[in-house]
Amino acid sequence: MMPTAQRRLLFVLLALLSTASILLAAAVGSVDLGWSAWWQALWNPASEHGELVWRLRLPRAGAAWTVGALLALSGCLMQVLLRNPLADPYILGVSGGASFAALLGMMVGVGTAALPGLAWAGALASIVIVFSLARGEGPWSGTRLLLTGVVTASGWAALISLLLTLGPDGSLRGMLFWLIGDLSYARLSGWAPALLALVFLVCMGMARSLNVLAMGETTARLLGEPTRRLLWVVYLLASVLTATAVSIAGNIGFVGLIVPHLMRLLVGSDHRVLFPAAALFGGLFLVLSDTLARTALAPRQLPVGVVTALLGVPLFLLLLNRARVRQ
């Protein structure tokens, strides 16, 4: 456990860095603003540069932050739900359903504005399928949920491959970007941050219960948790977070697996500290990754999913190694 003062400092630092990363994202891009023009643009939304900053870059950075936080939080929940540190937000097929629906939409030529709605519908269908198949009678079984989810995910993957095979060449690139995870068309609408805030509060309320749940279902029951209900609540919350993230930005990999891990190494496994740390760092990480994705090979734009993996893998290995040395 980190000392309280150190923990506060970390939260302040992560919040400041998050803000800084969003401001940085507003400054750099294909149109080079320079710092004075950037400062002017921030205060004059109506100017030409103001339009660029306020209508394109900041909404995209806001969307990136929100998606990052959603995925990180969802990853924390999935890992405690399945009691497996290798679980990620996509493991139970939520993203598969979303991807299938979105890709089908692209294939038949639906506009980009309709894709989030379609993806959400696909994700919801997948949640309902897994939930009703895994529920059954008898005690909770994490194994049953895991198997049902993983097999459902494989089913979606097969259908997605089918779409990719059959799809017209013209839409293949868009489909591929969506599958890798891309924020080019992401716009920040009010409901995603609102949902993030709401679920975050619920998670904080359940945090101590989840600490107990992480010790195993029987232990949790003996310490007073009605685990069956708790586990389904965790599943539904994690799924809703994932569905929202995927509907905005496609299947951005790695954030939901690596951010919870990194934060566990840094702050320990108490969910009361882990949730806020993971949400803040997830947001920060994705904003920086997306900024890099926009600028690294400018004017070409990379899908952000490529960058998250390229940045995340060495970062994770480094910290893991340092943690081992410290022990």
Added chain:
Amino acid sequence: MSLLACQDLVVRVADVFVVDDLQIDIRPGECWGLLGPNGIGKTTLLKCLAGLSEPIHGRVLLDGREILALPRRLLARHLGMLQQHTVYVFDSSVMQTVLTGRHPHLGYWEREGPADLRKADAALAAVDLEGFSDRSVTGLSGGEARRLAFATLLVQEPELMLLDEPTNHLDLRHQLRIMGMIRQHCEDGDRSAFCALHDINLAARYCSHVLMLFGNGEWCAGPASDMLDEHSLEKLYGCPVERLEGREGPRFHPAEA
């Protein structure tokens, strides 16, 4: 009035017939030992008494109320159980783990207060884990992990402690220490304990009452001094047992042929 009562209890698991028509009353101040050979269903019975599984027939009453009808949170304030094994998947500190024992006593948004921390410190000291607060649970030895689990149970402060082989992995000194604390838990105030044991002499020394499981649903229960003799133990374990008179009462050991 009994703290925990079994009425007409029938428990089976798979092919094992654990108890048939079990009737026992665990009263305040009593310390029960549960004896029986491997695989006879001691853990299964403990789980049933903890309300973790349903019996085939009959009822378990805690303070006169049906245990399965009690909300788990309320139940956890009165009944705690030390499981046979503890596996830690996620890393966590010793202090954080021992504090989980306070979980049923705290509200949703409540944090552990100074009083909870004092209880945790006292419990860690009681099991010889002072100075371990910041250590990682995954790095503990088998005996240390066992003592940590017992400290967590102490911090939970249940009136009734159920313990599944509490002396597993412990060295001689800590076996006596933990059994002494269980006995003390029962004698101070109106509290009880019920522990599955393999060491007959620990049962003879620390338990006021004994329940023996013979298999096929057969059981017998009563005060330890009446129950523990070489004949019943020979029947129980299927091997010859010799009785020695110790300073504090009879002690038993396997007879040589």
